[in-house]
Amino acid sequence: MAKISINLKDGTAKKEDTLIVGIDLGTTNSLVAYMNDGKPVAVKNKKNQNTLVPSIIHFLPNGQKLVGNDAREKLRTDPANTIYSVKRLMGKSYNDLSAVSEYLGYEVLDDDTESLVKIRVGDTFYTPVELSANILSALKNTVESALNQAVSKAVITVPAYFNDAQRQATRDAGKLAGLEVLRIVNEPTAASLAYGLGLEEEEAKLIAVYDLGGGTFDISILQIHDGIFEVLSTNGDTFLGGDDIDRLLIDYWLKINGRDQQDFIVDKKKGQELRLIAERAKKTLSSQLLFKERYDGMNCQIAREVFDQLIEPLINRTLDKCKSALKDAGKTISDIQHVVMVGGSTRIPHIKESVSNFFQQPLFDELNPDEVVALGAAVQADILAGNQKGMLLLDITPLSLGIETVGGLMDAIIPRNSKVPSRAARQYTTSVDGQVNLKVAVYQGERDQIANNRKLGEFILKGIPPMPAGLPKIEIIFAIDADGILRVTARELRSGVEQEIEIKSQYGISEEDMAKMLMDSITNAEADLKIRSLLEARNEANNVVLATQKFLEQNDQILSDDEKNKTRALAESLKASINGEDKDLINKAMADLNDYTTPIAHRAMDVHVADAMRGTNLKDK
Numbered sequence: 001m002a003k004i005s006i007n008l009k010d011g012t013a014k015k016e017d018t019l020i021v022g023i024d025l026g027t028t029n030s031l032v033a034y035m036n037d038g039k040p041v042a043v044k045n046k047k048n049q050n051t052l053v054p055s056i057i058h059f060l061p062n063g064q065k066l067v068g069n070d071a072r073e074k075l076r077t078d079p080a081n082t083i084y085s086v087k088r089l090m091g092k093s094y095n096d097l098s099a100v101s102e103y104l105g106y107e108v109l110d111d112d113t114e115s116l117v118k119i120r121v122g123d124t125f126y127t128p129v130e131l132s133a134n135i136l137s138a139l140k141n142t143v144e145s146a147l148n149q150a151v152s153k154a155v156i157t158v159p160a161y162f163n164d165a166q167r168q169a170t171r172d173a174g175k176l177a178g179l180e181v182l183r184i185v186n187e188p189t190a191a192s193l194a195y196g197l198g199l200e201e202e203e204a205k206l207i208a209v210y211d212l213g214g215g216t217f218d219i220s221i222l223q224i225h226d227g228i229f230e231v232l233s234t235n236g237d238t239f240l241g242g243d244d245i246d247r248l249l250i251d252y253w254l255k256i257n258g259r260d261q262q263d264f265i266v267d268k269k270k271g272q273e274l275r276l277i278a279e280r281a282k283k284t285l286s287s288q289l290l291f292k293e294r295y296d297g298m299n300c301q302i303a304r305e306v307f308d309q310l311i312e313p314l315i316n317r318t319l320d321k322c323k324s325a326l327k328d329a330g331k332t333i334s335d336i337q338h339v340v341m342v343g344g345s346t347r348i349p350h351i352k353e354s355v356s357n358f359f360q361q362p363l364f365d366e367l368n369p370d371e372v373v374a375l376g377a378a379v380q381a382d383i384l385a386g387n388q389k390g391m392l393l394l395d396i397t398p399l400s401l402g403i404e405t406v407g408g409l410m411d412a413i414i415p416r417n418s419k420v421p422s423r424a425a426r427q428y429t430t431s432v433d434g435q436v437n438l439k440v441a442v443y444q445g446e447r448d449q450i451a452n453n454r455k456l457g458e459f460i461l462k463g464i465p466p467m468p469a470g471l472p473k474i475e476i477i478f479a480i481d482a483d484g485i486l487r488v489t490a491r492e493l494r495s496g497v498e499q500e501i502e503i504k505s506q507y508g509i510s511e512e513d514m515a516k517m518l519m520d521s522i523t524n525a526e527a528d529l530k531i532r533s534l535l536e537a538r539n540e541a542n543n544v545v546l547a548t549q550k551f552l553e554q555n556d557q558i559l560s561d562d563e564k565n566k567t568r569a570l571a572e573s574l575k576a577s578i579n580g581e582d583k584d585l586i587n588k589a590m591a592d593l594n595d596y597t598t599p600i601a602h603r604a605m606d607v608h609v610a611d612a613m614r615g616t617n618l619k620d621k
């Protein structure tokens with residue numbers, strides 16, 4: 001129910017916070033849209049009347065930030081302090097980045113660990129979440145000043161292939177920007193919604209969403225049935241987009257003018273200028289047949305026909321990806337009922353023509369392709385606000401979610417294509433007598449071996465009461481909320497000891513920790529690593545303590561009192577070290593115990609072997 005508040009100044013009743021905006025947080029451009037009289041509208045920036053806000057942040061020497069068009073200007077003059085393509089870094093660890101960092105003009109901190117990337121600007125380190133939050137804040141300001149009302153709720157879109165860590169990072173960016181993120185929606189789902197697809201209950205429909213943006217290409221095959229959007233497959237190229245078209249044009253002009261590329265690499269400013277001309281030419285050719293300009297003694301001219309030939313190979317690459325996506329979805333071209341065009345680069349007539357030919361049908365392309373995702377997000381927001389009766393939109397998990405079991409195998413708990421929100425539980429037990437800890441490692445993917453899937457995170461369930469192997473009943477619960485964000489809980493049922501743990505994905509940070517963590521992020525990355533190695537040492541030490549107890553019991557008659565006492569004493573100090581915080585101390589205590597017991601264990605083993613050969617059993621004595 002909508003809240004109504006009374007304005008004390010003029011006594012009028014005012015709807016409070018009923019507006020939920022839709023946000024497309026893009027790699028190249030971002031924008032915000034809202035529902036106006038039942039129709040989604042993209043919000044214009046008052047200053048330049050543009051709806052698109054370049055996803056660029058510039059840090060001024062005084063620490064202040066510029067976002068959007070103003071920041072874009074600085075790409076040329078001050079690239080080290082100007083951050084773009086942040087979306088590529090969301091939820092990524094350094095290890096994920098080898099391919100990307102080279103391509104970025106700013107410094108991505110690389111300390112060769114699994115922790116999350118940070119971006120260095122001057123002496124300060126920023127996380128992709130913080131930087132995305134800057135873009136989201138700018139969008140929030142834009143819509144607030146355009147509508148003259150406070151906005152605090154949003155739906156934000158992400159690519160269909162975004163994993164849990166990337167979705168969580170996006171959600172946190174929203175939170176940091178002061179937005180309550182009611183839903184994370186897949187971009188192709190939003191684009192379909194903008195065209196009203198899936199808004200009526202009817203026969204299942206198969207939709208292809210072709211999205212060619214500034215730097216990325218995505219093709220998604222969606223099935224819509226009764227308001228459920230199922231992503232059957234996604235494919236694409238994270239380094240193929242409008243930027244590549246600009247580069248083709250530049251190369252073409254350098255060639256026909258007999259100019260050396262090196263001139264424009266050495267003189268960055270000139271290179272950037274030429275890039276802007278190329279983009280202008282490309283856009284002009286979307287509505288005209290010829291572009292003509294001169295720059296630096298060069299004839300920058302190109303006709304639509306020549307341009308079309310130039311981009312033909314690039315178009316073919318996207319169509320190859322479409323073929324793969326169809327194949328992965330187990331569908332053919334004739335199964336596709338609608339084709340939705342998304343992304344600024346699909347304004348190019350030859351691209352439209354080629355895609356239409358490929359899918360053998362007319363396209364959904366009447367809406368602005370660079371606004372369509374945000375418009376759809378606004379529609380989704382409207383549904384969430386309860387303004388579209390009877391509509392409930394669901395998404396589906398693109399990949400299976402499960403845990404690692406013995407031998408490095410994946411045990412899927414929530415299979416792919418499950419509707420979200422979703423919840424599933426499965427029981428496990430221990431494999432070692434007296435096992436008190438259980439490591440729960442969570443993976444996403446379809447392969448049998450976890451090594452081939454993507455690790456989302458892990459935690460250790462501690463305090464299982466010691467029992468013989470196979471007796472504990474450990475229930476692992478997977479719960480995915482409506483945004484596709486996963487929480488994993490583990491509890492031991494038999495003992496009644498209950499321990500609930502929220503999974504920390506590779507990205508994951510808890511709500512309370514977030515603000516603090518963002519501030520001293522570097523220190524925390526180190527601390528995380530420390531905690532992890534401490535937990536690992538504790539886990540191993542616990543196992544050693546148990547093994548020692550068993551060893552003492554089984555060899556009671558072989559060991560001298562002195563040996564037993566000394567072993568017990570060493571085990572006691574190991575136990576004491578487990579309660580401490582020093583992993584080196586734990587490892588030292590383990591080594592001491594191990595050094596002392598190894599020769600005794602060998603002797604005990606010899607006695608057992610000799611007894612076995614004589615056919616006697618120690619216990620019978």
Ligand code: ADP
Binds near residue numbers: 212243
């Ligand atoms: P993203 O989803 O990556 O944030 P957009 O969907 O906003 O990006 O697409 C940006 C790209 O679209 C840029 O490469 C831009 O040059 C290109 N673009 C915008 N308008 C046109 C046009 N009229 N003709 C051709 N390309 C265009």
Ligand code: MG
Binds near residue numbers: 213343373
């Ligand atoms: Mg986009």
